[in-house]
Amino acid sequence: MxxxxxxxxxxxxxxxxxxxxxxxxxxxxxxxxxxxxxxxxxxxNPTNRHNIFAEGVNSIGDILNDGVDDDDFSLGAWIFDITHPGQ
Structure with missing residues (x-):
């Protein structure tokens, strides 16, 4: 069967x-x-250096910094330079 x-x-x-x-x-x-x-x-992710908010702020600061988009601006570095003059 x-x-x-x-x-x-x-x-x-x-x-x-x-x-x-x-x-x-x-x-x-x-x-x-x-x-x-x-x-x-x-x-x-706020701990990611390349999150969309950090990239956006750095892109705007880069254009306002010298008028050229050459990735030479970082908000963190700018804050450090303002709070630590002469270093």
Whole structure:
């Protein structure tokens, strides 16, 4: 007595392949979501020197500093220079 007919085996193989494909694609999607969440977290992390707020302030200060966008301004360095004259 056969437990599975040829049609049932074909159906089970097809369902298995489709399920494996869904798991593979879902895993890749979850990885992309995790990478995007990490990038967004770093963009607003206050301890990250390259967060969007620090980059924005430094970009504006760079233009106001000498009129040229040459990345020679840092708000932290400017505050240090103001509070420690002559050093």
């Amino acid at each position: 056969k437990l599975l007919t040829k049609e049932h085996r074909s159906l089970l193989i097809t369902v298995g392949v489709i399920g494996a494909g869904i798991l593979y694609i879902g895993g890749r999607g979850a990885g992309a979501v995790a990478r995007s969440a990490a990038a967004a977290g770093n963009a607003v």
